[in-house]
Amino acid sequence: MYSPKVMQHFSNPQNVGEISDADGVGEVGNPVCGDMMTIYIKVKDNVITDIKFKTFGCAAAIATSSIITTMAKGMTLEDAEKIGRKDVADELGGLPPQKMHCSNLAADGLKLAIENYRRKLQGLPPKSGVTSGEER
Amino acid sequence: MKKVYLDNSATTRVSQEVLDAMLPFFTETYGNPSSLHTMGQEASAAVQKAREQVARAIGADAEEIIFTSCGTEADNLALVGTAYANRKKGNHIITSSIEHPAILRTCEFLEKEGFRVTYLPVDRYGMVSPADVEAAIRPETTLISVMAVNNEIGTIQPVREIGRIAKEHNVYFHSDAVQAVGKVPINVKKDDIDMLSLSGHKIHAPKGVGALYVKKGTRIQALIHGGGQERNMKSGTENVPGIVGLGQACEAAIRDFDKNTAHMKRLRDKLIEGLLKIDRVRLNGHPTIRSPNNVNVSFSFIEGESLVLFLDMSGIEASTGSACSSKNLKASHVLLACGLPPEEAHGSLRLTNCAFNTEDEIDYVLETLPGIVDRLRAMSPLYKEAARTTT
Ligand code: FES
Numbered sequence: 001m002y003s004p005k006v007m008q009h010f011s012n013p014q015n016v017g018e019i020s021d022a023d024g025v026g027e028v029g030n031p032v033c034g035d036m037m038t039i040y041i042k043v044k045d046n047v048i049t050d051i052k053f054k055t056f057g058c059a060a061a062i063a064t065s066s067i068i069t070t071m072a073k074g075m076t077l078e079d080a081e082k083i084g085r086k087d088v089a090d091e092l093g094g095l096p097p098q099k100m101h102c103s104n105l106a107a108d109g110l111k112l113a114i115e116n117y118r119r120k121l122q123g124l125p126p127k128s129g130v131t132s133g134e135e136r
Numbered sequence: 137m138k139k140v141y142l143d144n145s146a147t148t149r150v151s152q153e154v155l156d157a158m159l160p161f162f163t164e165t166y167g168n169p170s171s172l173h174t175m176g177q178e179a180s181a182a183v184q185k186a187r188e189q190v191a192r193a194i195g196a197d198a199e200e201i202i203f204t205s206c207g208t209e210a211d212n213l214a215l216v217g218t219a220y221a222n223r224k225k226g227n228h229i230i231t232s233s234i235e236h237p238a239i240l241r242t243c244e245f246l247e248k249e250g251f252r253v254t255y256l257p258v259d260r261y262g263m264v265s266p267a268d269v270e271a272a273i274r275p276e277t278t279l280i281s282v283m284a285v286n287n288e289i290g291t292i293q294p295v296r297e298i299g300r301i302a303k304e305h306n307v308y309f310h311s312d313a314v315q316a317v318g319k320v321p322i323n324v325k326k327d328d329i330d331m332l333s334l335s336g337h338k339i340h341a342p343k344g345v346g347a348l349y350v351k352k353g354t355r356i357q358a359l360i361h362g363g364g365q366e367r368n369m370k371s372g373t374e375n376v377p378g379i380v381g382l383g384q385a386c387e388a389a390i391r392d393f394d395k396n397t398a399h400m401k402r403l404r405d406k407l408i409e410g411l412l413k414i415d416r417v418r419l420n421g422h423p424t425i426r427s428p429n430n431v432n433v434s435f436s437f438i439e440g441e442s443l444v445l446f447l448d449m450s451g452i453e454a455s456t457g458s459a460c461s462s463k464n465l466k467a468s469h470v471l472l473a474c475g476l477p478p479e480e481a482h483g484s485l486r487l488t489n490c491a492f493n494t495e496d497e498i499d500y501v502l503e504t505l506p507g508i509v510d511r512l513r514a515m516s517p518l519y520k521e522a523a524r525t526t527t
Contacts, residue, residue: 056437
C-alpha cells in the first residue's frame with residue numbers, strides 16, 4: 001500500500017527528536033485518526049537551520065514528518081511556508097488517498113512552527129493547531 | 137529472517153490433511169454434484185460427507201447445514217433471510233455493538249429496509265450481558281444475533297444464557313461462530329442456537345467456503361436464487377473441493393480439540409505474560425474468558441499501524457485494531473465499545489496463534505517487540521509528556 005520511499009522514511013526517519021531551545025514549535029493533531037505531531041525549528045537570518053519532529057501516528061504520518069524536515073532544512077521561511085501537502089506526498093512518491101490527510105498534518109505542523117516563531121518575535125503566546133483531515 | 141505468522145484470526149494456512157482431502161476433487165472427481173453420472177454422484181456423496189462432518193462439529197444434524205461461500209454470506213443469509221421471512225411477526229432485531237462488519241453492515245442494510253435494530257453495549261471486557269439481551273426483547277423482536285467469540289479481542293460471549301433467553305421468548309437466536317469453532321466448545325442443541333455461521337479459512341480449510349446451520353423449522357428466505365442447490369437456500373454449483381476441505385477441517389478441529397486448545401492456550405498465556413512486562417501496556421478483552429488463540433494489547437503512546445509494519449520488518453505478521461489504513465480512520469469499534477480512549481484504541485495489537493505455532497516463535501516475538509515499542513515511543517510526542525507528568 002505504501003511506496004518504497006514512504007517505507008524508507010518510515011523505517012529510517014530523519015530528524016527525529018526535539019530542539020530544546022527551538023525558535024518555533026508547531027503542535028498539531030487530527031481528532032479523527034488521533035494522530036499528533038510536533039515540529040521544532042531553529043531559524044537564522046530567515047532561514048531554517050535546524051528542524052526536528054516527534055510523531056504519534058501511522059506510517060504515513062511518520063514518513064511525511066520525516067520528509068518535510070528534510071525538505072524544509074535550509075529553506076527561507078517564506079519558501080518553507082509554501083510547502084503544501086501535495087508537495088509532501090509527491091516527494092514521497094505518492095500516498096494512498098485515505099492517507100493524504102497525514103501529509104496535511106506535516107504541512108500544517110511546519111506552518112504552525114513558523115507562525116509561532118513569528119509570534120514569539122512579537123512577544124505573543126504560541127498557538128497549537130488541530131487539522132481537520134478533510135480535503136482542502 | 138525468521139517468519140512468525142500470528143494473524144490466524146484473519147486467516148489460517150490450509151493444513152496438509154485438508155489439502156490432501158481436497159486435491160482429488162480438482163482433477164479426478166471433478167463432477168458436478170447435480171449430475172446423474174457416476175462422477176457427479178461421487179461429488180455429491182463427498183458433499184454429503186462434509187455436511188455430516190460439519191454438523192458433527194457443532195452438534196447439528198446434517199440436513200441443517202447449508203454451505204455458503206464464506207462466513208459473511210452465512211451471516212447475511214441468517215439476518216436478511218429471517219428478517220424477510222418473519223416480517224409479519226415483527227421488524228425488530230437485537231445484536232451487539234461489537235459484532236463483525238458482516239453483521240453490523242447487514243443490520244444497517246436492514247434498517248434502511250425498515251427494520252429496527254438494537255445494538256447492545258458491552259462491558260469493559262467486551263462481554264454482552266444476558267440481562268441486557270432480555271431487557272431489549274419486544275413483542276416485535278424476531279431475531280437476536282450475538283457472536284460466540286469476538287474476532288478482535290477474543291472475548292467469549294455467554295452464548296448459552298442468551299440462547300436460553302431467546303428460546304423462552306420465542307425469538308430466533310443466531311450466533312456468528314466464525315472465531316469459535318475449534319477454539320471453544322459449541323453445541324447448537326445445548327446452547328439453544330437456531331442459526332450459526334462458520335467459515336473454512338479460519339480453521340485451516342481454504343478461503344471461499346463457509347456454512348450456515350439452520351435449525352429445522354426455522355422460517356428463512358433464500359437470498360440467492362437459481363438451480364435450487366442447498367435445499368433452495370443457496371443456489372449455485374457447489375464448491376466441492378472447498379466443501380470437502382471444510383468438512384475435513386471440522387473433523388480435525390473436533391478430533392484434536394483438547395490437544396490444540398491446550399497448546400494454543402499455553403502460547404497465548406506465555407505471550408500475555410511476557411507482553412505485560414512492557415511498560416504502559418494493557419490487555420484488551422477478558423482476562424480469562426477469552427479465545428485460547430487471542431492476544432490483544434494496547435501500548436500507550438504508539439499507534440498500531442506503525443507497530444504492525446515494524447513487526448513485519450522483523451518477520452512477525454500481526455494485525456491492529458487501528459483502522460488507520462482503511463477509509464474510516466476511527467479506531468476499532470470493538471475497543472471503543474469497551475471504553476478505551478481513542479488514542480489507546482489506535483495503539484492496539486492483535487496476535488492470534490494456531491496449533492502450528494511454536495514456543496520458539498513466541499520467544500522471538502517477546503525478544504523483538506520491546507525494542508520496537510521503545511523505538512516508536514522515542515518518536516512519540518505523547519510519551520515525553522506522560523513521562524513528565526508521572527515523574
Ligand atoms: S492516519 Fe491520521 S495521520 Fe495517518
